[in-house]
Structure formats: structure tokens, C-alpha cells
Amino acid sequence: MSIIAFLYGTVLASFITLCADRIPKHVSILYPRSRCDNCQVQLRYWQLIPIFGYLFQLGHCKNCHHHISPISTCVELIIGLIALHAPLNHPLQLICFILFYGFLLFISLTDLSHQFFYSTGLLGLLPGIFIFESAKRWEWQLGCVMITTLLFLLLLAHLTNGLGSGDIELILIFEILLGFEQTMWIICISSLLALFTILLTRHQSRIPFVPFLSLGFLIVTQIFYYM
Ligand SMILES: [Zn+2]
Structure with missing residues (x-):
């Protein structure tokens, strides 16, 4: 149960990170799919996996080798850990x-x-x-x-x-x-x-x-x- 809560936390953190990046720029949160900030190449699905996407790429874009900021990954980790305390038995x-x-x-x-x-x-x-x-x-x-x-x-x-x-x-x-x-x-x-x-x-x-x-x-x- 803890692992599921952690994973949900990381996915939620990843989604909110995307919202916080796009909403102030008036860009849709559904389309287009995320891209590398440097080379603008669309990220593959495995690169979008919270925490692991960053680790698999060793902190660098697979395409242009540009350094990827670890902030999003840290945020996913923190929110994942907080989700461990989520009151799962009380829906409200x-x-x-x-x-x-x-x-x-x-x-x-x-x-x-x-x-x-x-x-x-x-x-x-x-x-x-x-x-x-x-x-x-x-x-x-x-x-x-x-x-x-x-x-x-x-x-x-x-x-x-x-x-x-x-x-x-x-x-x-x-x-x-x-x-x-x-x-x-x-x-x-x-x-x-x-x-x-x-x-x-x-x-x-x-x-x-x-x-x-x-x-x-x-x-x-x-x-x-x-x-
Ligand atoms: Zn790139």
C-alpha cells in the first residue's frame, strides 16, 4: 500500500510540475507532450516516468546531452514521501x-x-x-x-x-x-x-x-x- 501511495504521489507531483510550468505561459496542460527545454525534441514515455526518467538518463537529455535540472525529481521524491502519510481510509x-x-x-x-x-x-x-x-x-x-x-x-x-x-x-x-x-x-x-x-x-x-x-x-x- 505504501509503494502505491508513493507512486501516486510522484505522478501527482509530476503533473503539477507540468501545470505550474504551462499555466502561467497559457499553454495547454494536455497537448503537446513534454519536450526537452534545450533541443525541443519530444520526450519518450520512459523519459516521463517520475524519478526514474531522470535516473535512467543520468541527469542529461538523451538526445542533446544537456543537463536536466534535478528540481522536478526532488519535488517528485518529496511529494512521494508525503503521500506515505495520506489518510487512505478516509475519502473526504x-x-x-x-x-x-x-x-x-x-x-x-x-x-x-x-x-x-x-x-x-x-x-x-x-x-x-x-x-x-x-x-x-x-x-x-x-x-x-x-x-x-x-x-x-x-x-x-x-x-x-x-x-x-x-x-x-x-x-x-x-x-x-x-x-x-x-x-x-x-x-x-x-x-x-x-x-x-x-x-x-x-x-x-x-x-x-x-x-x-x-x-x-x-x-x-x-x-x-x-x-
Ligand atoms: Zn535535449
Whole structure:
């Protein structure tokens, strides 16, 4: 059962990666079939197999030997591992689980590859209310949301264009779902990850923060919920 959940997770991740690449460019998600970014040759079916397609090609296009970014394969692996925790015996929760992680991945990838944030994609995160236990303590959550909002407004007043509006909306949703303490951990971990990335890649321009927030969210939820 675990293997099937993992495989479904990798296929879903592969499909959402394609959606996040094509939808901002107004290209159909059904046609044409995927191509190599460099030589534009249509990929064969075995090259499209999540994770293994990359491994079989040893990270290089079979046709032009151009280096293939490992990001998609990493995403497939991460979502495959998350799918191991899918509530398979509860159909409603399972739908919420797929919607939540699907949309989280979508908004992260569009921010990463197009620096474009789909605010409407945040609506897809609301089914998370049915997944995370702490989301049910509304009185406590309301207080936390207000405090965190205030803290962020103060923080923003001191930073110059450090965060985009999408980042703040996403943080507030994490706040509603997980509460104050875990959201603070998410901000801390994602900021550190972003800082390391800037130092390692010597990135000069604005880096998309939504993917780092999502990564921080995954790390914190894995620690608090499943360990
Ligand atoms: Zn190629």
C-alpha cells in the first residue's frame, strides 16, 4: 500500500510540475507532450516516468546531452514521501490532503520558475483545515493570527520590499492551520534555507520565498505530526 501511495504521489507531483510550468505561459496542460527545454525534441514515455526518467538518463537529455535540472525529481521524491502519510481510509480527508499538498506545490513552483504568485491558489489550501488538528482551536487561532499579523506589519515596516504579499498570505494560512509556535518555526527554518541558498548560489536579485516557506512547512509538519 505504501509503494502505491508513493507512486501516486510522484505522478501527482509530476503533473503539477507540468501545470505550474504551462499555466502561467497559457499553454495547454494536455497537448503537446513534454519536450526537452534545450533541443525541443519530444520526450519518450520512459523519459516521463517520475524519478526514474531522470535516473535512467543520468541527469542529461538523451538526445542533446544537456543537463536536466534535478528540481522536478526532488519535488517528485518529496511529494512521494508525503503521500506515505495520506489518510487512505478516509475519502473526504484524502481529497483534502491531495488538494492541500497539490495547491501548495503549485503556488511554490509558479513562484520558483515564473516569480508569479497565484493568490487564488491559496483557496486550495483551505481544505488543510480538515487535515491539521490544531486548525480546530479557533479562539486560540484568532488571537495568534492577530498577534502574528501585527508582528509582520512591524517587521515589514523595517524591511524594504523583503517579502511579497503572497508570502504574507501564505504565512497567515499556516498560522490558521498550525498555530503560532509552529508558524514561527516555519519562518525560522525557511529564512535559514533561503539564506543558505543565497550564500551558496551568490544570488543577486529577488529570490522567490514561497518555495522556502513550503519547504519549511513540510519540515515542521513532518516533525510535529508524524515523528
Ligand atoms: Zn535535449
